[in-house]
Amino acid sequence: MGGRIKGQESQEPRAVKRRAATAAKKAAAKGAPPADPGGLKVSTESIVVDPPAKKKAPAAPAQQYHCANCLGSVTKSDSHCPTCEVRLGWEG
Numbered sequence: 036m037g038g039r040i041k042g043q044e045s046q047e048p049r050a051v052k053r054r055a056a057t058a059a060k061k062a063a064a065k066g067a068p069p070a071d072p073g074g075l076k077v078s079t080e081s082i083v084v085d086p087p088a089k090k091k092a093p094a095a096p097a098q099q100y101h102c103a104n105c106l107g108s109v110t111k112s113d114s115h116c117p118t119c120e121v122r123l124g125w126e127g
């Protein structure tokens with residue numbers, strides 16, 4: 036007859052405590068940062084500042100040209116200068 040079961044620690048308060056601590060450790064390691072607002076705050080600020088800086092530096096307006104006659108702004112899609120209406124020769 037054996038009434039005692041070795042290995043079943045749920046009955047002992049010490050074991051229960053240990054299990055709770057292990058669970059908390061697991062949760063923290065899973066992706067639940069404890070108390071660390073300092074580093075987190077800096078990281079958030081950095082992210083907020085980044086997007087505008089990226090938007091500020093777009094690709095140079097490669098399709099913007101100047102009319103050879105009036106030096107007005109023209110695009111390659113224009114066959115004639117919108118300012119002086121001179122014909123734009125893109126091919127040569």
Ligand SMILES: [Zn+2]
Nearest residue numbers: 102105116119
């Ligand atoms: Zn022009």
